[in-house]
Amino acid sequence: MSTVPPIAIVEEAIPDEKKRRRGERTIRIRGNRPGFWVYAGLTVVFISAAFPLYWSFVIGSGDASSLRSRPWWPSGNFIDNAISVVSNPAVNFWAALWNSIYSSFLIAAAVVITSTLSGWAFAKLRFLGGPALMAFVVATMAVPQQLGVVPLYILFSELGWTGQIGAIILPALTSAFGVFWMTQYLRQAVPDELIEAARVDGASMIRTFWTVGVVAARPAAAMLFLFVFVGAWNNFFWPFIVLDRQNPTLPVALSLLQSNYFVDYSIVLAGVVLATIPLLLLFIFAGRQLVSGIMAGAVKG
């Protein structure tokens, strides 16, 4: 594999005069710009992706009867519905929002730090047992989360941590996927000569890591941060087990919104929209990085 970091793949997506000229070869090979049907197909795909969100805003801005009357355009009750979501004592929306923000942030930061350190060691340092440990890390990625929840629950109830956000942060602080990801990236992003040069110049191991490794790892670390953040934010199974309605995360709070015998869907969907806004903002600003992260990971697959 070339020494070009896999992030370079997206570069071609940026419209740029020079790049377009380079792309001319591609145009000739794959025929002209595709016709109407490709854009029509993609438009259908785009509408299917966006419509459920739009629809939840339509219902979420109506009232209890709007599901029955099936309007196609939003009504004016969104603010009222949102207020009844955040003031619902059974749901604890603000606590959930704050819990989601800081737990996801801490988890993502910790995973990036531990993964970069381990990834650097596995990718660029030679040590006894390294390859075997790496194979072990990869193998554990197939282990389902369900296999750990019973002992973790027993452990945290012994510690008196059930209902505490610490109980969802602590088990998520490391990720085998993260180590695998950083190892793969650093292996090809940093030439060995660079490390040797640093060592010859008298840099200690930690200084080499800091000045060569961390600098090179930054793009991959940013992507890993995004993925872990989104994953932690959306995680439901374990938080649902160990947290309660006094101190939930957003997905747990959302599931509580419809746990009544009478369900007013306009309020449930207003809650869904509210809870989705933070990640939609993240997507608008960092969606491009998510796209290139998924595509970069795939090539090495």
Add this chain to the structure above:
Amino acid sequence: MSTASPKPVRVLSFSQKVGRWDLKFSPYLYISPFFVMFAIVGLFPIGYTAFISFMDWDLVRNSGTFVGFDQYIWILQQPHFWTALRNTFSIFLISTVPQLLLAVFIAAMLDRNIRAKTFWRMGVLLPFVIAPVAVGLIFNVVFADNFGLVNGILTDLGLAPIPWHKDPFWSHVAIATMVNYRWTGYNTLILLAAMQAVNREYYEAATVDGAGLFRQFTAITLPSLRPTLIFVIITATIGGLQIFDEPRVFDQFGRGGAGQQWLTITLYLYDIGWGQWNFGRAAAMAWILFIIILAIGLLNLFITRSLVRDEGRRGDRVGRRTRKEVAR
């Protein structure tokens, strides 16, 4: 990298000793934060789950009495377990197969030389940032029995409404749709990356050879996707058999339906552990799930390998033949 000091080694000075020590132990120091944490919150629970699964666990004393394989036998004798197994597989198949076909198709469209590439790619990925629970709640309104979007339209058209929550098959279709909504775009991008890695000269040769777009797709693109398809299928298996979030919020009770229409394995595990508070049985259930995932994962690996390998040979031959003809 392997030599700490460029000087020939004579009597080691203090700093040289430190340098050697640094070189030798630094790697272990760097991997230790991961492995220490991982041992506590990853390895220990897995082993302890196995231990608990052979126990009749007492929640008050937090200890158990050894009962051998009784918990496993108990689970295998439950009709609910077999229903949950059937439902999990049914939802897994209805979600994975159309999802991958659709992903290959969309990726092929994105692989064309389209304008505004980044826009379309981001559009495809949009559902990925929405939490599964939120997706479930949104689609509950689409698939509601009485006034849902789909049934409303069907009724307007004079057709019979679909019993989304009464009939097992239709409840599986509804839940599979939620899964497909969230994951199709993600898999599309993975497949798109693999498609872009294909050497464009193959297409050039095929075009010169007179092969149409469809022929190019089946003879060049699909065979090149083999390793990526295997990766995507394995990941979909590991994730799909664990499904919990969407069936949990499919109605307000979260028990998998009055007649267990959409009870899945993980939903059943939750019910045994935190509904019936029987941790020994829940632990046994977790191990059974793990074994099922391993078995299906390996089976998938073998099937996909043997299926796609043939295509790979064919694709290679076409590539060589077309290249030869171009040379002529």
